[in-house]
Amino acid sequence: MTSDRTRPDLDDTTVEALGKLSEALETVDQARGFLYAFHQLTGKADRLLQESVELFEQAGAGVLAADLDRDLVGRNVIADRWTFQIVEDFDENYWSSFRAYDARARDELAGGDRHVYEARMKQRERTAGHPNHEAGPALAD
Structure with a gap:
């Protein structure tokens, strides 16, 4: 990893490809x-179904309860899974x-290096010297 996150040694197309x-x-x-x-919502639905x-x-709706229990409780959500x-x-x-x-x-x-595209974007879009627009770690002011 380099100290300059904008990676001036890389061409724009490579940086754009990495960004995409x-x-x-x-x-x-x-x-x-x-x-x-x-996954979590389906599990919750199954627990509510059991309740x-x-x-x-x-x-007193034993037939309906039995049908629900047999056909839906614990059922695979897609084939075999x-x-x-x-x-x-x-x-x-x-x-x-x-x-x-x-x-x-x-x-x-x-x-x-990660987020080289974003590091270059930050350098382009920030206002140098303005509060809350500091370069930050590994970016030059």
């Missing part, structure tokens, strides 16, 4: 968050590969 890859990974990270939210089954039994299996598959087969390629690109092209 980083942005793509950040989007995948957001999708992963939604996937985990789906409703118990209440239907208490209310609960949500934890979807999350694990996503992490192992997509997210981890995406992260590895992002790291590879940074290592091969930018000495491992």
